[in-house]
Amino acid sequence: MLDSDTQAFLQTGVSISLAACNAARLACMSRGMGCKVFDGGRRMAVFVKRSQSLELLDNIAATGKVACVFSLPSSNRTFQLKGADAVVQPFELVDMAIVNHHIDEFVQEVVPLGMAEQVVRTVFSCTADDLATVVFSASAVFSQTPGPKAGEPVGGAAAS
Amino acid sequence: MNVRLETIRECLEGIIPGHIGTCDAEGMPNLAYLSQVEFIDNEHVALSYQFFNRTRQNVLAGSPVRLLLTSHLTSAQYRLELQFLRTETAGPLFEQMKAKLAGIAAHTGMSGVFRLLGSDIYRVLSIEQAVGPTVAPPPPPVNYLTALRRAAQKLAGSANLQCLLETALDSLQSEFGIGHVMLLMHDEGRGRLYTLASRGYPESGVGSEIPMGVGLIGISARERSPIRIGFMTSEYTYGRTVRDSIAAEGYADTLETAIPLPGLPEARSQMAVPILACERVLGVLYVESVADLHFGYDDEDALVAFAAQLGQAILHHQQAEEVEEEVQASDNAPPVPAGPPLLVRHYAANDSVFLDDDYLIKGVAGAILWALLQDFVERGRTEFTNKGLRLDPRIRLPGVSDNLEARLVLLQRRLDERSTGIHLAKSGRGRYALTVDRPLELVTD
Incomplete structure (x- = not known):
């Protein structure tokens, strides 16, 4: 279960990347378009663009195993969450507000770092009918903030 | 491979950090951000090895490797499949990446944290562009x-x-x-x-x-x-x-x-x-x-x-510049310039030359100047050739491959920049002419 601080962090203007592997252990990853933590911090939903994530979604359907990285560009604070029960669900229109809010917050995060807003918004441009929702519970959480503690489990989660 | 790596090199600069995906033996994926991807050629890239982390453990255990890169110019995203080949810990590639990483570390507040342990070299097996809109890149600053x-x-x-x-x-x-x-x-x-x-x-x-x-x-x-x-x-x-x-x-x-x-x-x-x-x-x-x-x-x-x-x-x-024959010292001594003498002091230990107590130059260029001025004062000589200077035992050039002409250009520039009243000018291929505006007083220590 994620603590409230980590839950809040995952739902701000962080960069999100979601990965899953195929039977040959080749990973495929896509950018997350936003994240929703629910069930008291036990489960989360990450939204991805279906059209650019066909391989990723197939891998999730086949294995249920995912890795998801959340990183705040301005501070390098980074977490990686692992899950073994991931499922792909249809995107619910009500979650579009979360996606739009996430994109706005990410733009506010990276434009001061020198990124062109048009480029960022193009990376994240999406329509509700092209989104998919990947739901999983975090079986392990790791700090990946660069430094001596990078890779350490957070909150006593078992190492993966 | 439909996309040539050389055409998407802006994605490797790390302006938008790339992601690397690997997999452990149990099929659990692992993701990490990349601080650096170095272009080697169209079939090879190098990634920085800074920490012995899960990514590296997976790679060394034989995991396939996937990158997700994003262009900060066009928004295009690319997935690259890589095969690990070897690690280099010294040499040109390592130094290129070490220097670049030092800049990235300083820029991201990671000085002292990011330290290059090795350059991991990978073969690029495939590049595919992810589906999605792009923007036109800005025109390059220069053709x-x-x-x-x-x-x-x-x-x-x-x-x-x-x-x-x-x-x-x-x-x-x-x-x-x-x-x-x-x-x-x-x-x-x-x-x-x-x-x-x-x-x-x-x-x-x-x-x-x-x-x-x-x-x-x-x-x-x-x-x-x-x-x-x-x-x-x-x-x-x-x-x-x-x-x-x-x-x-x-x-x-x-x-x-x-x-x-x-x-x-x-x-x-x-x-x-x-x-x-x-x-x-x-x-x-x-x-x-x-x-x-x-x-x-x-x-x-x-x-x-x-x-x-x-x-x-x-x-x-x-x-x-070194094919011309030696010229003989002129029998006609140049007219002696008027005015207060310029004190030229030479220190043999390092061939440094001072003009009226102002430092001018040392080393080989200092030795050349001292030889020219000695010949000028003692023999009235004003014409010199590269070939003659190369054979001059007073100058002690480091080797036959030494670029004497470059040292003469250096000396000429130092003399002009310091407004010394001593001028060295090319008078033909492999030849230089010396002119002096004031009487010279040579002192050696």
């Missing part, structure tokens, strides 16, 4: 091929080494739009580089020196490889690196330290490109800018090609 063509034509039209150097630096400014540039020549015998020309600085710094292997310029020369940094980092700042090197290596007696190396105090982008010809390092071109990420892969390619042309031309002029 590099046109700039290179025009600059090469100008180099080809240079009559001698001095003209070639002027043309080279002018071309870098006018054709490539580079505002701050230095050209340093390699002193092979003494293991250092000396500044022969520069543009864009308050002081030319002609005659200043840097040891081989020190700072961006010295490492570039030692490794025979271009080195490029996109962000300011104190690790490669000259003032500090040269001082540290002098202290550590005991250069203090012989390294030119009275003439400061020119350079921007706040350089954010730096690039050093070796000038190579016939397997030799002739010198280094160094360019810099106060802007972040000012020089990219295209700038690097263009300058490497330019430096190759320049190297061949330098070698040609060096050899051409």
Whole structure:
């Protein structure tokens, strides 16, 4: 279960990347378009663009195993969450507000770092009918903030 | 592979960090951000190995590797499938990545955290572009091929080494739009580089020196490889690196330290490109800018090609200047100039020369000047040839491959810059004429 601080962090203007592997252990990853933590911090939903994530979604359907990285560009604070029960669900229109809010917050995060807003918004441009929702519970959480503690489990989660 | 890696190199600069995906033996994926991807060629890239993390464990255990890269210019995203080949812990690639990483670390507040342990080399098995909209990239600041063509034509039209150097630096400014540039020549015998020309600085710094292997310029020369940094980092700042090197290596007696190396105090982008010809390092071109990420892969390619042309031309002029026969000392002594004498003091220990107590130069150029002035005072000689100087036992050139012509250009520039009243001018191929405005008083210690 994620603590409230980590839950809040995952739902701000962080960069999100979601990965899953195929039977040959080749990973495929896509950018997350936003994240929703629910069930008291036990489960989360990450939204991805279906059209650019066909391989990723197939891998999730086949294995249920995912890795998801959340990183705040301005501070390098980074977490990686692992899950073994991931499922792909249809995107619910009500979650579009979360996606739009996430994109706005990410733009506010990276434009001061020198990124062109048009480029960022193009990376994240999406329509509700092209989104998919990947739901999983975090079986392990790791700090990946660069430094001596990078890779350490957070909150006593078992190492993966 | 539909996409050629060379056409998407902006994705490797780390402006939008790439992601690397691997997998453990149980099929659990692992993701990490990449601070650096280095382009080697269309089939190979190198990733920085900084920590023994889960990614590295998976790779060494045989995991396939996938990257997700994003262009900060077009928004396009690419997935690359890689195969790990080997790790390098020294050499040109390692030094290129180490320097670049130092800049990235400083820029991201990670100095002291990011440290390159190795360059992991991968074969690129496939590149696919992810489905999604893109934007048109902004036009490049320079058409590099046109700039290179025009600059090469100008180099080809240079009559001698001095003209070639002027043309080279002018071309870098006018054709490539580079505002701050230095050209340093390699002193092979003494293991250092000396500044022969520069543009864009308050002081030319002609005659200043840097040891081989020190700072961006010295490492570039030692490794025979271009080195490029996109962000300011104190690790490669000259003032500090040269001082540290002098202290550590005991250069203090012989390294030119009275003439400061020119350079921007706040350089954010730096690039050093070796000038190579016939397997030799002739010198280094160094360019810099106060802007972040000012020089990219295209700038690097263009300058490497330019430096190759320049190297061949330098070698040609060096050899051409030494084919003339020795001239005899003139029987007609020049008229003795009037006015107060100029005191010329020579210190044999390091061949340093002072004019009226003002330091001018030392080393080989100092020895050349002292020989010229001795012959002038004792024999009234004003005409000299490169060939004669090379054979002169007083000068002790480090070797037959030494670029004597470059040392004469250096001496000529120092004399002109200091308004010494002593002038050295080319009087023909392989020949120089000495003129002196005041009587000379020579003293040696």
